[in-house]
Amino acid sequence: MTSSKRDHLVDTALDLFCRHGFHATGIDKILAQSGVAKMTLYKHFKSKDELILATLHRRDEKFRNDLMRDVERKGKTPRERLLAIFDVLGDWFSGRGFTGCTFINASAEYSAPENPIHAAAAEHNRLVSAYILELAKAAGAKDPNALAQGLMLLVEGAIVMAYVAGQKDASEQAKRTAEILLADAGI
Amino acid sequence: MTSSKRDHLVDTALDLFCRHGFHATGIDKILAQSGVAKMTLYKHFKSKDELILATLHRRDEKFRNDLMRDVERKGKTPRERLLAIFDVLGDWFSGRGFTGCTFINASAEYSAPENPIHAAAAEHNRLVSAYILELAKAAGAKDPNALAQGLMLLVEGAIVMAYVAGQKDASEQAKRTAEILLADAGI
DNA sequence: GACTAAACAGACAGGTCTGTATAGAAACTC
């Protein structure tokens, strides 16, 4: 399979980027940890930035797939699922390898909005927002857009508080706050 | 004045760190933009990390001073001031030089919680939280701790949505959501 | 077994990084 090396590179790069950041992770470290030769990397990716984009793409897919799967397992009704989001966040925060949100971190290192890396983070954000909006509509909220945007603020806020301030219980606080918003939305 | 060069270095470094990130900003660029000699920098700061810590310290002081000043000018009662926080955020987001939260960005680049740079970001977070809690108590909230933590989630969430997703109106959405929380807190 | 394509190993170029060393200029003090 021609793409097995590629996949392995993306996996390794994602691990190192998450743990140490993008600028702080050199190509050589990714090669050493993956055991892949340099020329193989540059055959699959034109540059380090392209490798970063590929890792962000994989991270986005895995993150949203895992989120939807866990949310739909933990909650049966749309209302339960909106609240289950914060339980999933709690599991994520208390997991061993929690290093914050890869996309927030990527935006921090590539601040220009027109940078493709920053744009990829914005797109991920948009897709998560769309999922929450979908649930809010299914739950029959009075103003689904307002509810979804409010919940998204709580999600992002909880991630920041858990990562920057080390406040791992931010997800529980966010869940309690979300219940207030759900009540206000009539569900 | 022995500290004028030092102050100038911190100002310049803060500007460059905010615009381009910490790893991406080399000592030489700070020297070129400030017009200060390298040995002068290393006389005032033992290392680049110490310079970073000094810039974060200044940023924290300026940020919270400006926040409190603007909030207390825009709102007269504690309740008004809690809501005014989000108006101040809106001004910040739409300002020309908005590059997200320096402390979230610093945490992203220095992920280890025991790293002094990450710790400085956590401390800033704690101090902002304390200010909001103070206002929540003065406003006579039913459960000031819960209200303050909920508002803090909205603040951090709004910053992320404004910076990562470019959603500059996140502050308005956060304000509308905050009003729901205030009502729930009985104020 | 011969041919082909992929991956490996490692040197290399050219640039950047942090931090140090040295020598001269400017400013301040007595």
Place this chain on the structure above:
DNA sequence: GAGTTTCTATACAGACCTGTCTGTTTAGTC
């Protein structure tokens, strides 16, 4: 005005960075 401190300018060391290049080895196919 002499002496001291402060700053500048610049070179330097040693490490790291990305990306290229050259061979060699492995693996798969006919």
